[in-house]
Amino acid sequence: MSNELKMTVEELETFIDTEFPQVHHGGRSFAIEGIRPMGATVRLFYHDRHLRPGGTISGPAMMSIADYAMYIAILAQLGPVALAVTTNFSINFLRKPEQKDLMADCTLLKLGKRLAVAEVSMRSEGSDDVVAHVVGTYSIPPRG
Template sequence: MSTDIRPADVDSFLAEVYPAAHAMGLRCEELGDGMAVGRWPYDPAALRPGGYIPGPTQFALADVALWYAVFTVIGVAPMAVTTDLHISFLRPAVGADLLARARLLRVGKARAYGAIDLWVDGEPDRLVSHATGTYALPAAADTAAGNRPGPQ
């Protein structure tokens, strides 16, 4: 891991720069070299009819888990941004916290590509969805200045 960040550091960062995700309850559980685990705490008030964890919640958790994984290779970077995210829903997500494990499969100078597996707590071998995504990586100077990558 290129940085010595802790899940608590990532959670504090998220609360500061992306309060909507923090308000959803999205949290960082684990960080490793090119990987991260995120959690959405089960909330009956946020469920779809039938008691299902909604697709947009799963999508948001997949996205931030991949962002967390990017942090493990370039440091906490607010301007590392999603350029593509695709999710396949495999079965209903019901009854418990939702977890997402993101793994970076390729990291280049400008982009990072990864895969994200999502499951409900207690059933890590029964995926509820699978996602793949790409993040645009900011140049070091842009990260320090908080600038958005790419053309302005």
């Protein structure tokens, strides 16, 4: 696979807004901070709806931003593929996130014709400490 990007941040945002408007139910939760060959960085806005008791970002919210980061990295590399789906997802929660936005940085480890394998490191905004580490696999549908 080429390392040439097929979509810009603006094109990715438009695609998500059009194909997955439900992701913004209750207000925007995610922002695409940047894309690069074989990777992307996204943000989860710190908000009450993402919290668990104790004021920390919940596990499901952290899983959601990791999955979103993987999907954005894949789309940036391949172009608009709405039916690419997660087939495997493993997360290690390493430490409690701070009460700040959560940054998820994704690197595609392998991008083949049918499968993409990605790694995501999550950090609280402004911190170098990794709060969660994810490895995931996406199934990519055949291209016409």
